Amino acid sequence: MIWLGWRQQRTETVITAALLGFVAAFLVPTGIEMAHAYAHDGLANCLGLNTGPACGDAVSAFELRFSKFTGLVGWFNLVPGLFGVVLAAPYVLELEHGTHRLAWTQSITRFQWVRAKLALAITSTLVAAAALIALYTWWRVPFVHLDGRMDNGAFDAQGTVVLGYALFALGLALAVGAVWRRGIPAVLVSFVGYFVARIFVDTWLRQRFIAPKQLTFSSGRGDPPALWHAWIISEGPSNAQGGPAVFPRGGCVAHAQHGFRATKACMASLGGHVHALFEPASRFWALQGIETALFAGVGVTLIAFAGWWTLRSE
Amino acid sequence: MNAAAIRAQGLGKRYGTTWALRDCVLDIPAGSVTALVGPNGAGKTTLLKLAVGLTRPSAGSIEVLGSSPRDDERALMHRIGFVAQDHPLHLRFAVDEMLALGRHLNPTWNDELARERLARLRIPLDRKVGKLSGGQQAQVALTLALGKQPELLLLDEPVASLDPLARREFLNTVMEAVSESAVTVVLSSHIVADLERVCDHLVILSESRPLLVGSIDDVVASHRLLTGPCTDSPGVARVHDVIRASHTKRQTTLLVRANGHVYDAKWQVHEVDLEEIVLAYLGYGVDVHEREAVAS
Amino acid sequence: MIQFHLERNGVPTYLQLVQQVQQAVRLGVLKPGDQLPTVKEVVGMLTINPNTVLRAYRQLDLEGMIEGRRGVGTFVAGGVAPVPPDDDRKALRGALERWLKAARAAGLEDDAIATLFADTLRPPALSRVA
Numbered sequence: 190m191i192w193l194g195w196r197q198q199r200t201e202t203v204i205t206a207a208l209l210g211f212v213a214a215f216l217v218p219t220g221i222e223m224a225h226a227y228a229h230d231g232l233a234n235c236l237g238l239n240t241g242p243a244c245g246d247a248v249s250a251f252e253l254r255f256s257k258f259t260g261l262v263g264w265f266n267l268v269p270g271l272f273g274v275v276l277a278a279p280y281v282l283e284l285e286h287g288t289h290r291l292a293w294t295q296s297i298t299r300f301q302w303v304r305a306k307l308a309l310a311i312t313s314t315l316v317a318a319a320a321l322i323a324l325y326t327w328w329r330v331p332f333v334h335l336d337g338r339m340d341n342g343a344f345d346a347q348g349t350v351v352l353g354y355a356l357f358a359l360g361l362a363l364a365v366g367a368v369w370r371r372g373i374p375a376v377l378v379s380f381v382g383y384f385v386a387r388i389f390v391d392t393w394l395r396q397r398f399i400a401p402k403q404l405t406f407s408s409g410r411g412d413p414p415a416l417w418h419a420w421i422i423s424e425g426p427s428n429a430q431g432g433p434a435v436f437p438r439g440g441c442v443a444h445a446q447h448g449f450r451a452t453k454a455c456m457a458s459l460g461g462h463v464h465a466l467f468e469p470a471s472r473f474w475a476l477q478g479i480e481t482a483l484f485a486g487v488g489v490t491l492i493a494f495a496g497w498w499t500l501r502s503e
Numbered sequence: 504m505n506a507a508a509i510r511a512q513g514l515g516k517r518y519g520t521t522w523a524l525r526d527c528v529l530d531i532p533a534g535s536v537t538a539l540v541g542p543n544g545a546g547k548t549t550l551l552k553l554a555v556g557l558t559r560p561s562a563g564s565i566e567v568l569g570s571s572p573r574d575d576e577r578a579l580m581h582r583i584g585f586v587a588q589d590h591p592l593h594l595r596f597a598v599d600e601m602l603a604l605g606r607h608l609n610p611t612w613n614d615e616l617a618r619e620r621l622a623r624l625r626i627p628l629d630r631k632v633g634k635l636s637g638g639q640q641a642q643v644a645l646t647l648a649l650g651k652q653p654e655l656l657l658l659d660e661p662v663a664s665l666d667p668l669a670r671r672e673f674l675n676t677v678m679e680a681v682s683e684s685a686v687t688v689v690l691s692s693h694i695v696a697d698l699e700r701v702c703d704h705l706v707i708l709s710e711s712r713p714l715l716v717g718s719i720d721d722v723v724a725s726h727r728l729l730t731g732p733c734t735d736s737p738g739v740a741r742v743h744d745v746i747r748a749s750h751t752k753r754q755t756t757l758l759v760r761a762n763g764h765v766y767d768a769k770w771q772v773h774e775v776d777l778e779e780i781v782l783a784y785l786g787y788g789v790d791v792h793e794r795e796a797v798a799s
Numbered sequence: 800m801i802q803f804h805l806e807r808n809g810v811p812t813y814l815q816l817v818q819q820v821q822q823a824v825r826l827g828v829l830k831p832g833d834q835l836p837t838v839k840e841v842v843g844m845l846t847i848n849p850n851t852v853l854r855a856y857r858q859l860d861l862e863g864m865i866e867g868r869r870g871v872g873t874f875v876a877g878g879v880a881p882v883p884p885d886d887d888r889k890a891l892r893g894a895l896e897r898w899l900k901a902a903r904a905a906g907l908e909d910d911a912i913a914t915l916f917a918d919t920l921r922p923p924a925l926s927r928v929a
Contacts, residue, residue: 200595288591292604
């Protein structure tokens with residue numbers, strides 16, 4: 190059964206490996222470049238809250254230089270979904286072509302067949318996802334040092350969530366395919382479902398996992414320690430009590446086009462406050478755990494459903 | 504001599520509110536080659552699926568090689584070979600990868616015999632299954648079923664989509680397997696012509712019910728065609744089972760299952776071949792109201 | 800090696816095989832000691848049920864026409880009815896030709912003659928109901 194499972198999955202294994210290769214082809218050279226620049230510019234000395242203007246410049250320069258990469262890497266969010274749906278395809282195609290009935294009339298039971306196929310799909314998906322995490326984590330080291338790993342772009346690729354994403358996509362494709370029994374449509378529909386679910390969690394649900402903290406601080410003295418490497422959900426000018434502020438007319442609006450840091454500096458000079466809604470860096474693993482459990486839990490449930498439905502519907 | 508290879512009692516299977524098979528009582532002797540005939544939708548596939556354990560009975564019971572196919576799945580599986588109607592095969596696999604599948608999934612697989620069989624049929628081992636002809640694909644499916652050296656071989660319309668030459672070659676392979684190992688064969692088909700030379704037992708199914716079960720010798724010996732003037736069918740019907748009656752102005756023709764000798768001198772008695780008998784049971788050549796009268 | 804063939808003439812298959820062996824022996828195509836094809840070979844030639852072949856061979860064995868040698872095969876028995884000498888055959892052929900002439904004179908077409916002959920030739924057992 191092991192031989193059969195791998196043989197049946199041959200094409201999809203190649204596709205998955207090719208995807209990983211494609212990702213690596215981008216991440217490895219750029220990662221090396223970034224690590225080199227980080228070391229070369231001595232940015233390790235620029236970590237910490239308030240490190241002076243020279244560091245500020247160096248860090249800005251670094252970020253400017255590599256921000257295009259971090260933008261592109263956002264597209265790689267699709268990759269765990271691709272792993273899941275591609276590795277679900279062999280199972281669904283067997284159902285579509287009826288070859289599962291061939292296996293069932295050889296000397297293995299239906300349950301053994303379903304179990305072996307699903308186990309192989311899960312294992313392959315987890316291995317691919319783990320490889321992806323390893324690549325991402327290595328690549329992102331300089332940025333994690335500088336900016337932490339709590340903001341959306343980084344969070345999606347660190348820790349364990351990628352395992353959850355891939356399992357979710359796998360489960361969705363298996364469940365849809367077990368009921369629908371058409372390979373290509375099931376894969377497409379599931380991929381869209383994955384995409385929608387990811388957007389939903391990223392933009393709306395994640396910040397509601399744990400009630401965010403709030404902080405009002407004066408904008409003159411730079412960011413308070415609590416905000417160090419935190420995920421800033423929202424941030425805006427306020428009065429000393431944290432209520433909405435009358436935005437200083439004229440003066441600082443002109444600074445807005447240079448980004449919020451510049452605006453804050455301008456406002457500092459005007460004596461204003463900032464109110465922030467955020468998740469502190471200390472909550473990284475808690476949030477990772479919740480999101481992983483959410484996606485993986487739904488994924489595993491869908492996988493179990495797919496197996497049950499296959500056995501039941503004959 | 505014969506233990507039953509398949510024994511069914513009151514066997515039935517329902518899908519939703521429709522009965523695909525009901526009231527099925529069967530005793531298929533070990534070592535026999537049984538033809539399972541009937542029109543499409545008569546319940547042939549359902550019966551075979553019940554026998555191989557792909558589905559569970561809704562009523563009654565079925566016993567295969569002495570065990571229950573669903574409950575004793577593990578013990579029975581390597582003793583039963585099955586070729587489904589559409590004989591699903593992994594089209595992207597090469598032929599010898601299909602053999603590898605057989606080898607890995609069947610503890611009693613005889614690889615040498617399987618290769619020898621394919622070599623005799625001149626089916627190339629390195630070709631992808633999807634590129635073989637229909638007849639060759641059917642032979643590969645048959646090899647997969649026979650490779651585990653089963654005691655029982657179930658074939659569901661295996662030759663329906665094949666040309667006559669491929670049909671003949673397929674049945675030839677089955678017959679050679681029977682001569683090698685005394686495997687019991689149940690072969691369903693709606694093509695009656697092939698079956699008389701190959702089968703020795705018969706099960707006729709129609710509209711989910713069995714109409715006739717028995718050895719072909721007995722069936723042919725006990726059925727007769729009676730022709731005579733247009734009267735006295737009831738007289739005959741009192742003694743013998745009238746399967747089919749057809750009337751013209753001048754003559755009545757009855758196909759009967761005779762209980763003993765036909766003594767009535769009014770009737771000319773002829774033998775009937777198997778195909779005619781089967782067609783008569785399936786209702787060919789009968790007026791509607793006649794068929795209802797005979798349906799008991 | 801004898802080549803079997805089947806005809807759709809209402810004669811049961813096993814009996815056709817028996818008759819073909821008997822015919823072959825009578826004509827000298829099969830001589831005592833010649834090997835008959837194995838069950839598997841006959842099955843391969845004709846695509847028929849092996850039990851049919853076994854039945855034919857059993858009948859021939861009962862009639863003393865063939866004998867099985869364990870592990871070796873099935874052979875034509877020695878001392879089988881000899882081929883009738885040529886004069887007997889010539890006489891039979893002459894009688895047949897005269898009979899045919901008489902049948903045609905009586906108005907029988909070739910078809911009717913063939914039917915009459917086949918009916919007469921068929922073994923009596925078959926016209927009884929089981």
